[in-house]
Amino acid sequence: MSRESYIKIIICGLLLCIFTNYISAQNYAVSGYLIDADTKETLIGATVYLSDKGTGVITDRYGYFQLAGIPKGEHLLRFSYVGYETLEIKIEIKDKGIALPDIEMKPQSVNIEEVVIAASSISKAADRQIETSMIELTPQMIQSIPTARNDVFSAIKFLPGIDRTEPFSPLFTVRGGDPGENAVLLDGVMIYNPYHSSMSSGIFNTQTIKSVDMLVGGFGAEFGGRNSSVMYISTKDGDRSGLHGEFEPSTFHSKAFLEFPLGNKGSAVIAGRYFFDIVPYFIMHNKSYFYDYNFSYTCRLNPRHRLTGKYFQSHDRNAIDMNTFYQYIDNTIGWNMYEDFSFIMTDKWTNRAATLIHNWSLSPAVFIRSQIYYSSHSSRNISNFDYRLPEVIDGDSTFTNIHLMTSSEFNNRISDLSVKTRINYTLARFNTFTAGVEYNDYSFRNSAVINLTSQGQLKHKPCQWSIFAENKLEIGPLILRPGVRSVNYDNKEWLHEPRVNLVLTLPDEFKLRSAWGLYHQYIISMNTNEIEMNQSVDYYYPLTNYKPGKSVHYIIGLDKQINPSTVISLDLYYKDIQRVYTFDVNQTDTKVITLSDKLQQGSGNAFGAELLLKGSKNNLSGWCSYGLSWANRQYPFIYNGRKYPYDYNRRHTLKILANYTLTKSLEYNVSFTYLSGIFRSIEQIRQDYYYYDPVSEELSIFPIWISNEKNNARMPALINLDMSIKKRLRSGFGKYFSELIHAKESYMIVTLRNLTFFRRNVEYFFPLYVGSDDSRYLPIGTNYLPSLGFSYSIKF
Template sequence: MQKRSGLLAVLFLCLSAVAFGQGGTIKGFVYDRSTGEPMIFTNVLLEGTKLGVQTDVNGYFSLPQVPEGTYTLFTSLVGYDTSRTTITVTPNSVITKKLFLGTKQTELKGVEISARKTEKITQVNAGTITVTAKDIKLMPSSGGEPDIAQYLQVVPGVVFTGDQGGQLYIRGGAPSQTGILLDGVTIYNPFHSIGLYSVFETDAIRNVDVQTAGFGAQYGNRTSAILDVRTKDGNKNRLAGKVSASPIMARVMLEGPLVKAKREGGSAVTFLLSAKHSYLSSTSESIYGGFGEPFKSGLPFDFTDLYGKITLSGDNGSKLNFFGFNFKDKARLLDPSTHTENAAYKWNAAGGGATFVVTPGSSSALINGRLAYSKYDVELNEANYVPRKSGVSGFEGAIDFTYYFPRYSQIRYGIEVSGLYTTLDYVNDKQITSNLERRNTTGAIYVSYRKNFSEKFIFEPSFRAQYYSSLSKLSPEPRLAMKYNITNNVRLKAAGGLYSQNLLSTKSDRDIVNLFTGFILSPDESLKNTEGKEVTTNLQTAYHALGGIEVDIDKVELTLEPWYKNFRQLIEFNRNQQFASDPDFQVGSGLARGIDLSARYSRNRLYLWGVVSYQKIDYKSIDSKGAIQTYPPPFDRRMNINLLASYAAGKKKDWDLSARLNVGSPFPFTQTQGFYETLDPTEAGIQTNINTQNGSIGILYADAINGGRLSWYHRFDLSARKRFILSTNSNIETTLSVSNVYNRNNIFYVDRLSNSLVYQLPIFPSLNVTWNF
């Protein structure tokens, strides 16, 4: 109780400082004049003073405690005209302004450097990368289609498991330990079975925050990382969009005003719709059959993604969004010898909700909120096996408040409530079935405070308290981020904290390839850890520690980040379950540590990015003999190297050329020790004769979990994009891409029964045509 009172006292003092600060407040939004879309992370300054701020993801800015007087407020960004307006500040006044930036041909490179430099010295950003649609298009477009799934593979600390069934593992964490958010709503599976593509439409993305470790208290119920995707609002001025087609998929996106503003910056109603559909299973055989398998038998992947959004914008910048989505994926696993179907896999995700942004007229605060419902179902049907099914459904609601201080400081606090219902019908390798249902309501409060001290030191403590009703457990989670600017070009940073979650997945450490990921909430049964002691909580828990140094040398940006994650408690399905009476779950732990070096160079037409990563991950659990065993999980890729180059060619910069090389050390896998025939002595009751019975083949696994290693992975991708200008607002883009240029045989998995190698995609050329209007 004393801790809670102390926290409330600190919060009260901070809010009081805002309420009774001297001078006036200038707040507002910055927009792109041509589309009405908010301009994020843009400098807003008072000319002739040192007072300034950057816009947030809503394009919002707030300059508090501005002394009385008349000022010129201005903002500018590379490729845009400078926007200026004169304002007069009186004591305790709150002035709201909207600024609009129009594009121009002459680039202001000095302004670009200033805006990026401001972000570096005023925000910690430890373990964090912000991505825009423009960044995504710097990558070679696999299949001619740019996608965030391809960009994430270059992010420091991210491990990608392959083109087919690919998943992303972020700094030692499994996919279920990474929170994926779309406009604040949880997405349980964002990547399709063909791992080159996500459910997100690239041109609908405003920004993506990739938080790889040490994330703040505004995020909860995940123990490794966060991927926060926010979409655009839709063009306020005209109907715009794109139509795209390739041998892999077709895409359509439309956006525009339903009710157009009567004046610039006035209230409006806009919409955004996107749809993409893959027909690769039909086209791969006819178009790519000449390249051999797996194209010859048809790549067994199909998906359809639908997303829609309506935005009601007010005169003062407040807005209300309604959105909905439906994502579907289907795949088949083929026999590596006969190329006949061994298994059918599908999942479907659907949901919808509302978000709002409110800026009260008499306050500098910004209020954000959301309420949504979503549902995810996944199913795997294997020949001669019991089908596996899982479902997650539930609601999420939240509201938070942000108050702004001088010199880029702020305080943010909020409340979250969510309810989940999970089902799981699962069968393990011993053919023991589990039929589980769980419900839980989670409530959380959090507060985060960022203080900048004279542009030298940034101190950002935060705290989250999360309550899990099904376990009757309150989880207090303190977190901290810091940065020290030795100079404007050399900066030290650090972050860390405690984390918890109650959502488990069914991935097995014995599966070399497993598309099926089921979900279930933490059990309420008694569990024991590897030392045989009963655990005090059935939550999965972890703590992070992250350090780093940023160095700018001319146009080169160097970042070195060592990191450490201690997954103190991992709850997973009992791999040693022999009988239905055995426990369904077991408790283990994990330790992940690594170091990532990133170097970026950007000048004029050339962009270069290189990332070298090293990590080591160890899990600990009880083996089949009751002994403690330490082993690497299937995604323990020790070395990972990514090199990216992009160049804008042509007098009009209407050619985009890009290349990427990825090299990764071998993944571990559990080796096969032998085979046996499984017989059912109860098949025909007392008439059963096992001597004449044809049993199925069972597999004897090696005692050492993941004791073997596959081969090294490396792949080289190229793409070239050409733009043909049709009019001011219309152009056609053609993209020629080649994935796996030198046709490297990267192992997907080894079929245990036939001992045959199954490879990732071979050389994969594609041509895409896109009409932008």
């Protein structure tokens, strides 16, 4: 689109705003926060309804609402939220808008029939659902998934369109995109590599989470920098009524959460977790652990101003040493091939983030949110395969001077200092204008050593400016939100990203949704899955002398409200991946060149369909989803430039989650997943590079396995059936202990995994010189038998 076309669009938008102001000159706005009457926590997604006009809105992710287009006179506002008593307030508009004080809603007793983990509504008031491919998660939904371990990143993999990558990796892909194309925002702070390696889980304590918005495509102009998805996590501000919290020791990890008032106008949250992998430590002498903690303070200066400060830190150390494990194998496959065999992986990384947020209600029609944050991630990951080839002589083993070895070491650091402001201007009942600006100051440091050969180093400090504008219009049954995002990276040319979202209400409780958008990404992730034993972290890399990654999203969906608590939806999507990058690190085993020279440009596409049914009936609630997808990539140096299936594409996925609340003290959760296997290149040829060490007089061999076709096989499908039981303790030691510390209640949670006794072959190892058939693969499986876990939770 030409510059003149953008100028015309901006002029038309300004004229529309002027016209809207003119026709709404005699109308006014009402705004305010909705909070819990007990904890004073803001309520996200509560409905605000103007009874006499039949219009309404819902509170945003900050618990704030703006309702415009109200004429002079008396009016009745109705506030409603699931699990709270409905509240009605009379207001009188005279000659200006009204900024209401905090509106307190009282929690109500909920019957068993009303306890649901997946309630949904597509009523007119729910304008947050203008996002075409957006799914909301609550802490209750996350806790109900047996295998999620109360972790948000494990929970989202039960949603349609989101799939896991490597078996032991926390990374995930969305609708055929790369793992590095997913943005994770913690209260507006971009978090880099928000994962723990030891449990393949996220670094966020679920006890601190208020809500999670998962946008899996077609997201608006407010978000940028990533081409696949956006996860926006909102955390709690703290309980102003008194000291409350939760402590949960378990066989997996221990965690604690506290919230309390701090000062007359403030509240605070402190939370932390610690994990030590006890069983592998005793069996295999692996020393793996992680910890994370966070602190939050919110000060409500007055009804118009709120100031929030947050700090977060996590650290991981994951060490896997298979030498002890190979001693158990001994000569079970005919002879002791692992007599002089070493396999070691060591991962270390640290995350830090700090932010200061100011929310300002300038007027009932204008809301401004300003934020400054610092976020950093550093990692050092090492993997090593070391094998001295034995030669069998007279039934004994002697060693030749042939030494097989493959190793890798990746170091990565990224820091991001950002300042941003967002303004929301409610012009009229049918028109809301949103705009914002953001500045990012980045610092990158990358290095790699593969097979003892340095692959180069990079240090770069780019900056980035981003501005966006959106205008949401409600015209009868149609909601239209055009927008544009413009980005200037490293003081180069401005790139523009036009986007549009549309929702059309149809008869018989149907809704048609559509989205189109252009997306650019300047920060990519190095693909090391073919080099490392298990890629469990994104290595962020800046595109300094290359054009950014580019994709175009086309999405259309149809929703049907079956009843007030049940909805079925169908999404069709096509993603045109016009520019994508990968690293060809193997090309440098014979020559050393810089990291940037290994970058290769390609293209691809992804398309598919997703069907989702979620809701509740009586004491049963949950969701069921089915996904059908294709994804392809194409690079000039791979497979002679021909298209090939994307590594992590799963053709069929079936995900079922059910929660059954038998009584107020006892509930059952069951999850089932069927995932088609990912693609894998089965190598038929091995290419060896030789290195002779004159000091040790050893000949080292660096093998590379080669296939004449990329991703020529598919791994077996994965099948999981798991369940959990949550029981409120009314007797025994757990009950007595909770009473001793004056806790309100205590729970015991029992988790059973792999109830189908399904053997999961997560990897196929290619040994050397085993018998006469050198192409033989040995499967390495996990989870042969069901596993049992216990956790004890105390709330006070």
